Amino acid sequence: LASPGPRNPRLKFDGIEVGTSDRVEIPRGYEQRVVVRWGDPVVPGAPKFDINRQTAEAQEKQFGYNCDYVAFQPLGRDRGLLWVNHEYTNENLMFRGYTDGAEADLEHIRIAMAAHGGSVVEIRRVGRTGGWRLADGGRHFNRRITATTPMKLTGPAAGSELLRTEADPEGTRVLGMLNNCAGGMTPWGTILTCEENFNQYFVGGEGAPEEKKAALRRYGIATSGDTRAGNRRFDRVDERFDLSRHPNEANRFGYVVEIDPFDPDSTPRKRTMLGRFKHEGATTRLTRDGRVAVYMGDDERFDYIYKFVSAGRYRKGSRRANSSLLDTGTLYVARLSGDSPAEELDGSGALPADGAFDGRGEWVALCTDKKSFVEGFTVAEVLVHTRLAADAAGATKMDRPEDIEASPATGKVYCALTNNSAREPGQADEPNPRGPNRFGHILELSEQGNDAGATRFRWDVPIVCGDPEDPSTYFAGYDKSKVVAISSPDNLTFDEQGNLWISTDGQPGTIGVNDALFAVPVEGRYKGELKAFASVPVGAECCGPFITEDQKTVFIAPQHPGEDGTFDEPQSTWPDGDFPRPSVVSIWNSKGHDIGR
Numbered sequence: 113l114a115s116p117g118p119r120n121p122r123l124k125f126d127g128i129e130v131g132t133s134d135r136v137e138i139p140r141g142y143e144q145r146v147v148v149r150w151g152d153p154v155v156p157g158a159p160k161f162d163i164n165r166q167t168a169e170a171q172e173k174q175f176g177y178n179c180d181y182v183a184f185q186p187l188g189r190d191r192g193l194l195w196v197n198h199e200y201t202n203e204n205l206m207f208r209g210y211t212d213g214a215e216a217d218l219e220h221i222r223i224a225m226a227a228h229g230g231s232v233v234e235i236r237r238v239g240r241t242g243g244w245r246l247a248d249g250g251r252h253f254n255r256r257i258t259a260t261t262p263m264k265l266t267g268p269a270a271g272s273e274l275l276r277t278e279a280d281p282e283g284t285r286v287l288g289m290l291n292n293c294a295g296g297m298t299p300w301g302t303i304l305t306c307e308e309n310f311n312q313y314f315v316g317g318e319g320a321p322e323e324k325k326a327a328l329r330r331y332g333i334a335t336s337g338d339t340r341a342g343n344r345r346f347d348r349v350d351e352r353f354d355l356s357r358h359p360n361e362a363n364r365f366g367y368v369v370e371i372d373p374f375d376p377d378s379t380p381r382k383r384t385m386l387g388r389f390k391h392e393g394a395t396t397r398l399t400r401d402g403r404v405a406v407y408m409g410d411d412e413r414f415d416y417i418y419k420f421v422s423a424g425r426y427r428k429g430s431r432r433a434n435s436s437l438l439d440t441g442t443l444y445v446a447r448l449s450g451d452s453p454a455e456e457l458d459g460s461g462a463l464p465a466d467g468a469f470d471g472r473g474e475w476v477a478l479c480t481d482k483k484s485f486v487e488g489f490t491v492a493e494v495l496v497h498t499r500l501a502a503d504a505a506g507a508t509k510m511d512r513p514e515d516i517e518a519s520p521a522t523g524k525v526y527c528a529l530t531n532n533s534a535r536e537p538g539q540a541d542e543p544n545p546r547g548p549n550r551f552g553h554i555l556e557l558s559e560q561g562n563d564a565g566a567t568r569f570r571w572d573v574p575i576v577c578g579d580p581e582d583p584s585t586y587f588a589g590y591d592k593s594k595v596v597a598i599s600s601p602d603n604l605t606f607d608e609q610g611n612l613w614i615s616t617d618g619q620p621g622t623i624g625v626n627d628a629l630f631a632v633p634v635e636g637r638y639k640g641e642l643k644a645f646a647s648v649p650v651g652a653e654c655c656g657p658f659i660t661e662d663q664k665t666v667f668i669a670p671q672h673p674g675e676d677g678t679f680d681e682p683q684s685t686w687p688d689g690d691f692p693r694p695s696v697v698s699i700w701n702s703k704g705h706d707i708g709r
């Protein structure tokens with residue numbers, strides 16, 4: 113473990129009141145700076161951004177749209193590499209007069225494809241602060257990954273029948289990654305970036321072969337009706353997005369992608385061993401015997417939490433040995449059972465008689481790289497149709513598993529269950545105790561022996577989100593008059609003291625205020641004392657967050673500011689007062705204190 117046992121930290125910042133302003137709001141005593149914005153030139157030869165003269169060629173060299181996961185790797189004290197996911201595009205805000213994909217100018221579709229993916233950018237510290245800016249001339253590492261970047265499929269499903277297409281008869285090469293939401297970093301310094309709602313990029317499911325339709329539907333791809341309506345229509349510039357012509361193309365998306373940010377010429381790897389689903393994030397921990405565990409959520413109503421454990425051990429300093437660790441091992445899915453009688457769970461969120469939503473769980477093995485444990489599924493089928501394999505294995509249906517993070521202080525693992533308005537009261541169970549679940553909750557897993565390689569764990573729900581005046585909420589038993597409302601927890605991170613930082617996606621539609629970044633101790637006397645640290649502009653969700661190793665900076669990424677507006681009638685003008693630009697912001701303490709201290 114990175115640092116010694118649980119402490120009793122109290123967060124020292126003055127929590128902000130979260131409202132509806134079109135700014136990034138931060139606590140007293142803190143400062144902020146926009147680090148990089150959509151369109152900023154990042155790779156050599158990139159032109160200056162001009163929203164009225166966009167081209168795909170320019171966008172391929174400029175910072176992409178909708179920043180989600182943010183990671184930072186220091187290069188000495190005052191320089192570092194920032195990795196940022198570009199999850200998706202809001203064409204209504206990017207292009208004047210945009211109506212839909214069917215009518216869209218083909219160049220606008222190409223620009224949108226180039227604005228997806230991710231960016232590696234070198235940044236440097238401003239003075240002695242926790243503020244950062246793009247490094248001038250720091251173009252050695254800078255890189256854009258887009259919806260057309262060549263990638264390799266690796267692991268046991270690579271080359272399988274399910275992944276072969278006309279353009280790639282070997283089933284090992286794929287162009288681009290789509291809808292990369294959250295992610296993680298490996299101990300060997302690579303980035304794991306996760307393809308989430310890849311289903312939305314495909315059309316023509318109605319024309320796919322009948323025998324493939326059930327699997328397409330399980331992944332949210334329509335197989336009847338007008339599958340083109342409301343779609344971005346990437347198929348208009350590249351026919352591989354039309355499943356009536358290339359039905360396996362969708363099987364080549366929905367993976368965890370590993371990228372080496374230090375080598376701009378490296379080929380990103382889609383790691384099939386980690387399964388295919390709407391991957392939210394991927395958090396690594398080492399097992400007691402030095403193997404690598406990766407915790408992953410599938411962000412869909414009633415979908416699952418997964419864990420991968422490598423066969424091989426992590427070898428410090430050996431990038432080569434570590435570069436294939438994620439290709440062999442075991443993929444598990446979580447099954448949770450509560451310890452309170454079912455009749456004490458009525459979906460209202462009222463605590464059962466034992467005073468806790470808690471119980472035991474097991475990691476059910478779906479397959480190794482050589483052997484399937486799910487009847488009727490080959491290894492390749494488990495890894496490509498992972499949701500169907502997990503259905504067959506009787507996994508526990510969760511309320512949209514988003515990000516998962518492990519506490520550096522205790523090793524306990526936390527998952528954000530963002531919400532599930534479709535859970536009926538009668539479907540409430542102890543790990544998902546409200547039906548409907550409008551505001552989400554946090555799940556805590558304690559692996560047996562605190563070993564990430566364990567197959568058994570205990571679990572507990574420390575926080576049930578919402579307005580603290582709502583009796584269905586719970587803040588680890590803390591005095592609810594002293595905590596703040598939170599809804600729709602999404603991305604998570606930890607500070608080195610072991611406080612959990614939670615960013616949200618969905619507060620405007622549920623509690624009527626902007627999305628925000630919160631922090632809460634999860635151990636000790638102040639456990640449950642939730643405070644708001646920052647809020648993002650109108651219409652944005654709060655992505656990132658990432659706290660640098662020196663604890664002096666937190667990066668956040670306001671994603672899709674003003675998302676319900678249009679180019680001509682923007683609902684947000686953040687950050688520059690003209691049109692909205694998804695961006696990354698650094699926040700630091702004016703006196704140089706650690707974040708939150």
Ligand code: FEO
Pocket residue numbers: 199293294308392411514602
């Ligand atoms: Fe892209 Fe599950 O949030």
Ligand code: CA
Pocket residue numbers: 450451452464466467468469470471542
């Ligand atoms: Ca209980």
Ligand code: CA
Pocket residue numbers: 293294392514515602603617
């Ligand atoms: Ca997310």
Ligand code: CA
Pocket residue numbers: 514530602617
């Ligand atoms: Ca979300």
